[in-house]
Amino acid sequence: MRAAGVLRVGTEGTYSPFSYHDPATGQLAGYDVDVARAVGEKLGVPVEFVETPWDSIFAALEANRFDVVANQVTITPERRAKYDLSQPYSVGEGVIVTRADNDSIKSLADLKGKTTAQSITSNWAQVARDAGATVQSVEGFAQAITLLNQGRIDATVNDSIAVYAYLAETGDTSVKIAAQTGEKSDQGFAARKNSGLLPELNGALQDLRSNGTLAKISQKYLKADATGAAPAGSQGAPGSQQEPPQVRSAFQLVLDNLWPLAKAALTMTIPLTIISFIIGLVIALGVALARLSSNVVLSNIARFYISIIRGTPLLVQLFIVFYALPEFGVKIDPFPAAVIAFSLNVGGYAAEIIRSAIQSVPKGQWEAAETIGYNYAGALRRIILPQATRVAVPPLSNTLISLVKDTSLASTILVTELLRQAQIVAAPTFEFFALYGTAAIYYWVICLVLSFGQARVERRLERYVAR
16 A cells, blocks of 8 residues: 555445535545544555445455445455455444334344345345345445335344444434344455455554544444454454355356346346336327327426426436335335336337327328328327337337336346346355346347347338338
């Protein structure tokens, strides 16, 4: 680090009180942030923070986006086999958080058959899974608590330090610590394997512990001394002398998970795409006709709908349907919520495609239809839409292909589709490239099939074009 002249630190920036933005100043702050800064100061190098979502933080570390991770990284044998882990700078224990009125969970064993929400790459996800719980994947503790309060899950497992800090900061009385997991958790810095950074990191941490700096930072953010104690020269948490677990090769890991990934695509990604696209087309046709209507109110409502859909991110639309609507008493399960959000999104974009296709049909076609006795609905169904279809198919097909890829966003609202399945498999193994690459190939194959179908449909429609 001294040779490089800078210490690049990866952190979430959304995990209060460990790594977050101070509401008063907007500056990055938190226990882990201050510890990293103190280490940099001790080593005489400036610290640069790179904010990264937790589920991709180890992938970014391996890609050399930064030198170390400072984000309450729990020291485990699996991580030790893959990364360099410093001695711990905070020590806690696992706890189970439930709603205040839930008395059914009093021990780790009681999680069997229950549903929990965890960051899929955290060690607590594995603790809950080993206890027999069904684990829903979320991006962080805040989402887990939201789902808990909404009654979508039964519990969440996390480090006691994080939970006590949350309760002290928010005064939330709707949740409680129902039980301890019986597992201690030591948190330290993580670096790439054989990085050569451990001697400097551990030396700096030991000095900061000895002079009381770590305890002072802990009291500032956690209102307690959560730093624990480690002997000088320690390379990590207790149990660090354990033999690293045997791991499968990347090739074997991919082979073992070809079917689970394919199953996620067949049972979630493809059905979600087809259902959302069909419903979206129905919405789009209605909105397109409303846009073309001579009724000013109807036309303006359609314009407003299209403006909202095209002017807001799809991810925000998903979050509104799934996370925000329960605040108004409307709680929708993950898959239907994804269908609603995707259908509305497709409807907004496809409406303009269909409107343009209808307008491309010469006005003389409408007049000819009226001449032979067709009313508006009959002319539309028999004369106009068949001709407009030929124009609309290519852009609508592109919308369908985009929708296939957009379904990956459904993982953010607990839908275990193709990408989320890849994340679940990659989380404990850290084989991000192999699993994400395999998922990408599946998406590519699905899109290839759709492109082939699009070409076939276009050729069939061309048969009816006068030459």
